[in-house]
Structure formats: structure tokens, C-alpha cells
Amino acid sequence: MTIEGAIKEILDTAERLLQEGIVDMNGCLSCRAGDAVVITPEGGNLSSLSEGDLAVVKLENGRSWKGGRPCGELPRHLRIYRKRNDISALIHSTQSSVLASSRAGLTVRPLLDDMAQLVGTSIRTAPAGRNSSSLKKLTNAFKGRNSVFIDGQGALCGSSTMDDAHAVCQVTEKACKSFIESSYLGGGIRINPLESWLMRMVYLKKYSKQAVNNR
Amino acid sequence: MDLHKAKMIVCDAGRKLVREGLVARTWGNISCRVDENTFVITPSGRTYEELTPDDIVPVRIDDLSWSGSIKPSSEKGLHAEVYKLKSDTAAVIHTHQLNASVVASARRDIPLISDEMRDIIGEKIPCAGYGLPGTKKLKTASAAALRETGSKAALMANHGAVCYGTDMDNAFLVATTLERVCARFVEQEYLKISGEKEFRTESMHSYYLKKNGRGGRR
Numbered sequence: 001m002t003i004e005g006a007i008k009e010i011l012d013t014a015e016r017l018l019q020e021g022i023v024d025m026n027g028c029l030s031c032r033a034g035d036a037v038v039i040t041p042e043g044g045n046l047s048s049l050s051e052g053d054l055a056v057v058k059l060e061n062g063r064s065w066k067g068g069r070p071c072g073e074l075p076r077h078l079r080i081y082r083k084r085n086d087i088s089a090l091i092h093s094t095q096s097s098v099l100a101s102s103r104a105g106l107t108v109r110p111l112l113d114d115m116a117q118l119v120g121t122s123i124r125t126a127p128a129g130r131n132s133s134s135l136k137k138l139t140n141a142f143k144g145r146n147s148v149f150i151d152g153q154g155a156l157c158g159s160s161t162m163d164d165a166h167a168v169c170q171v172t173e174k175a176c177k178s179f180i181e182s183s184y185l186g187g188g189i190r191i192n193p194l195e196s197w198l199m200r201m202v203y204l205k206k207y208s209k210q211a212v213n214n215r
Numbered sequence: 216m217d218l219h220k221a222k223m224i225v226c227d228a229g230r231k232l233v234r235e236g237l238v239a240r241t242w243g244n245i246s247c248r249v250d251e252n253t254f255v256i257t258p259s260g261r262t263y264e265e266l267t268p269d270d271i272v273p274v275r276i277d278d279l280s281w282s283g284s285i286k287p288s289s290e291k292g293l294h295a296e297v298y299k300l301k302s303d304t305a306a307v308i309h310t311h312q313l314n315a316s317v318v319a320s321a322r323r324d325i326p327l328i329s330d331e332m333r334d335i336i337g338e339k340i341p342c343a344g345y346g347l348p349g350t351k352k353l354k355t356a357s358a359a360a361l362r363e364t365g366s367k368a369a370l371m372a373n374h375g376a377v378c379y380g381t382d383m384d385n386a387f388l389v390a391t392t393l394e395r396v397c398a399r400f401v402e403q404e405y406l407k408i409s410g411e412k413e414f415r416t417e418s419m420h421s422y423y424l425k426k427n428g429r430g431g432r433r
Contacts, residue, residue, distance in 0.1 A: 096417075100424060103424055106428075112319070113373055170240075178320040180423050183427065184405040185321035185323050185400075189320065189322050207260055
């Protein structure tokens, strides 16, 4: 994706994420654009973002390329983009059930099959720090998955496109809501881990490609 | 019913369900009966907003055969089983709607909790046994739950819900009512456990953190 394309993706998505309550006014999202990363600005208001507000940084070293001052989340985003070639868009979700789950510090396992498919076999919690040790733990917790809790601060949700990262946010919120609220119904019943993994593989290899292939 | 009209009904229902937040993206599926042995259904893996009548696939109820280059939803067997239950069933909606999914994740039946539930859905909303998506086990369990209870909606364990109606508007009404009933059921159960008088999401999360978060039971 070009830098111009990434800027457009972020501007197009930010307002929608705000309306759905996935992020708040100071939320953070980013997009990979070749050797660069486009990210929302520090202290920026997502409801009134313009092209010049977004920060463009070099993926390799995080140095500013152009635009505003990048959001403080940048080190996490850069670390994930460097480690995961399959991730090209990241959204920091602070939706209510996601936030509560990140505060609990628990590992959320699939109670619903769409979590197994789109997110993975669990959502783990990474430390909130931004030092190299915390960042390493972040990528370890994110490995093989599309969401990871940042301790007490919500979740980072990613995918190959901004649209798919948005879907991961929706499914992550639903998974967390079910995890919390089923506890008042006698407790959620987990999907068998092997079946979770199987659904994940079928989704990644086959179903996620149907939108293009089934025409 | 005329084939094109049935396809139009499915396309319109898809957009309406998206607006109501009952389905999103490619999740869930919708069908409409054409005649005794045929229904039309949404295709596999396609978003509702982009669908045209040409994308909606006719499927035979008796053998699930279909024609054309577009693949029908992998849950076509579930829809066929629901049509077999009652000859006057004209529309089936399978959703992954939020509150129904919460209850389905606990695999709980919902007892009668309101007049609205009894009038529109039935006296009990069953939760059908678990099966992997698209499998015979899932469709058989869902159809059995609907048949045994006479309910117009069933939760599907760890998956979502299936609703049917005498026309698409009726099936839509069942799905929206189901969502309200499930939300109310969760609220009632939470209030019973917490002892609080009034439901607030923030209080429910605080209670959860107290019991399950750091410093609480792990």
C-alpha cells in the first residue's frame, strides 16, 4: 500500500471506529505502507483528523518521515509490523468489554466460534510498558493471533487490511462480552482447543478468501 | 413465490439486519422459501451490503443441490432442516447477534421471562447442542431444539441463533425480539447474583473485576 493509500484508510476508518465505540477521541490506529508506517498523532482528536495530522514514520527505525508527532503507541505498532508480515493494520480497541477484560488480566479463550476463527485460540495479556522487554512480551503474546490485551489498557487488534482489523475489533469485543457476561449464567463453556485451532485454520486458508473467490 | 421476488426479499433483509446490528460483514445467513422444495439463500463469504439478487442462490430442500457458479452459504443444511419443520415457514435467519451469542456461549435455555417473548417467540427458547459450523450435528441439533419446544428461535451453542417466521418481516421480528430477551435475561441473572437493584454495564464490569480480576478469584 502507498503512503497516500494508508492515509486514506486511516481517515476513512477513524470516524467509523469512533461511532461504534471501538476507540475514543484519543484512540490510536495505524497502517503499514511499504517501508513506512502511518499512525494517528499524539493527542489528536480522531473526530477531526486531517491528512496533515497523521504521522508517517520509517518502519526500520521509527524516525519521522513527515506529518505530525506520532501517537505514544508507536513502539508497539512498529514492533508488531517488524515481527509479523501478515499484519498491515492495527487498531487499539478500548471498547467496554475489551477494557474490562484487559483489566482482569485473564486469558480469554473462545466461547464463540467466530473468535476462534478471526482472533485465534486465545487472547493473552501483555505488559503495558514500552521498553524492549515489554515489547518482546507483546509480540510473544500476539504470536499466531490477531488480538492481544495491553494490561489494563484495552487490546491491539490487527490484520492484513484496515477493514479486517475492524472486524477483529468487533469479534474481540463480542468474545470479551461473552466471557464476562456468561459468568452470570453459570459460566461460559469453552470450545475444545483442537476444534478452535481447526476452525482457525479453515478460516485462514479457505473462508477468509471466499469474498474474492465466490463470485 | 416468484424466484426474483424471493431473491429481492433476501437482499433487502440483509441490509435491514445490518442496519439493526443483527448481522455484519459476512456473518450469518438469510433465506426465503420459494416453493415446497426450494429456498433461496445468501452466498458464502460475501458482505450483505454488496449483494444483488443475482448473488442469491436457489437450493433444493430435499437434497441441498444448487446450480450456478456462486456457492450458497455453508449453513444451507440448517435452513433446509428448519423449512422441513413447518410448511408455513417462509423465511429463516441465522445470526451471530451479540446478546444471543452471550447466552449461547453459556449454553443456557431461556425460560419465559416476558409476554413479548411468549407472543413472538414461544414459552421457552432452547439452546441447541454444540456442533462445528456447517456440520450435520449442528443442523440436526438446532432443528431438534426448535421442534421439541415449538419456539421460533433457538440459540446455537457457542455459535449464534436461528430464527424463522411466516414471512421475512416475521422472522426479523423474532430475531430482534430474541436480542432484547437475551439482554434482559443476562441483566436479570446478574442482578440476582450481585444483589443490585438496577442494571448498569459499568457496575457489572466492576463486579466481574472484583470477583475475577487481580486480587479476586482467578
